[in-house]
Amino acid sequence: MSKKTSYQLMQGNEAVAEGALASGVSFFAGYPITPSTEIAEILADRLPESGGKFIQMEDEIGSIAAIIGASIGGSKSLTATSGPGFSLMQENLGFACLAEIPLVIVNVMRAGPSTGLPTSPSQGDVMQARWGTHGDHPIIVLTPSSVEEAFHYTTKAVNFSEKYRNPVIVLMDEVIGHMRARVNLPPQSMVERINRVQPNMPPEWYLPYERSANGVAPMASFGDGYRYHITGLVHDAKGFPTANPNEARDNIRGLFAKIERGFREICLVDYELMEDAEHAIVAYGSMVLSARSALEQLRKSGIKVGLIKLGTLWPFPRFALEHYLPQLKTVLVPELNMGQIYREVLRVNAGKSQIEKINRVNGTIIAPDEIVKTVKGMIR
């Protein structure tokens, strides 16, 4: 709302809500669940102020269905949930992938499986975000590691979803969701807003799934005079179901191709003290906070270690590692799961450097000291 940049004290979940509003989200449907509920509560208040709409659905299956419906009507749409709700959303997430419906799901992760540790941090849903829905499909998953990033990554998520006509997931761990920090947010008017490309040809010529040169088809909103069909069945360029092997191939490969085209832009990676690094910590989410303070201590004791901070988990930014692997002796991947990104790092490393991990699945975080100790142990 404020016109000029200003410092304010804010929680990660609040920053997500602000990011949603700043990027033009005008529809939210959700079902309350810890630790994401603040996002729903804030948007229930704030959306109607700007003419947007909020609805509390009967469950998370209905929530994602409703945001798909609203997105088809032309509204930028978002929902927020946590593990149990994210599990319920999986079938319709696949629908949105295949039908190419822009939307954002914010999953404030809690420790699982099942009801798990409802108020404890975890990064256990990394693979679920990648492969939770059935069938082969591409997905975009962003993960903020500060309150300010929660704002910026939410706006990026909305923009990517619109640009690529693909669902985008914001995976946030509970630490970031509930952490309070002083943030410096840009005024809404300064936030980039990308809108899905609309068709400009006469309705008779519109082929709803015919891809443009950038690999993405223009998307008409229902009610705008372009009558067409949307289905969860594999479809041809007209949107009609098909079992023709060539058309089916074009449909599914087209999904992958559009994300591959945007790969570099979608991959958000930051490097800290990597220029002369002989050792690296690969971290995301709250683990970045521990890694940073470990880094400080390690550098003080003369160890050349840097940080590769992953802001995008999927598609996996493999180039970030490939670039530095030749200069790295060891790589450490601390995660609040049993090693979900560690495996990706192993895959990219292909035996070149020594890769180690620290895992935690008891609802506590990994402290900087543990990282320091592990790095020192690896070097020895």
Place this chain on the structure above:
Amino acid sequence: MISNSQLVNKYFRHSKKFPHIWCPGCGIGTILGNMLRAIDNLAIDKNDIAFVSGIGCTGRAPVYVDFNTLHTTHGRALPFATGLKLARPELNVLVATGDGDATAIGGNHLIHACRRNIDITTIIFNNYIYGMTGGQYSPTTPHGDKAYTCKLGNIERPFNISALVEAAGATFVGRTTSYHTLQLQNIIKKAIQHKGFSVVEVITHCPTTYGRINRRGSAVEMLKWQKEVAVDKSRADKMNPKELEGRIVTGVLIEKELPEFCEQYDTIIEEAQNQAKGKLA
């Protein structure tokens, strides 16, 4: 009244490769045809109609007709339609859903849509069976009847869909059969005109699965049965429970005016905006 060929020319998708997927004699086409007649009668612009469905033989209806059409996932047509309606309240949103789609996997969404009174017209194609998957029992398969997952007879008691949605708060409930085409057309017309959540339950026949395993004969014989068991509400009101046993009451069963969801939300927006202005002032 619009002729059949005019109907086909005006509303069917010529770019869609026919033939359709339905079996010969299936009742779904009759219901779809009469829905189109009702729409034509109301002279609604095709651009202003969104036709949403779930999964099943019934769920295949939208692809053939020239509206904004959305074929969703099994049981979820109503929450998709709810989001769409909120985003585009000016659209006439119609939902086609089977008995299984609407009352088994989608049962929770159905009762909540009724309770919300959102302006959506829902047509439930009740053929007492899961047609698409080959004839397993559904929540409306009558007690004792057979299906391919209860060959010795169904031991579950069926839902009475119209009573269910009435209890859940639907503000318009109509019931008819695929035999009573004029009544079908009229009820759908009234349901579309109704402001609020409306349900039209249409008793129909699946000769291929339910008909075959229960030895109900051909499609024609199943239609005859619909004619025989149906009793109009005006007559049923004067009959006692004994006389009504085994009969299906048809007609407009419920019609009442209550605040509609989208309209109420508009007042929320107005209030929220006034409050926000107040804060700034």
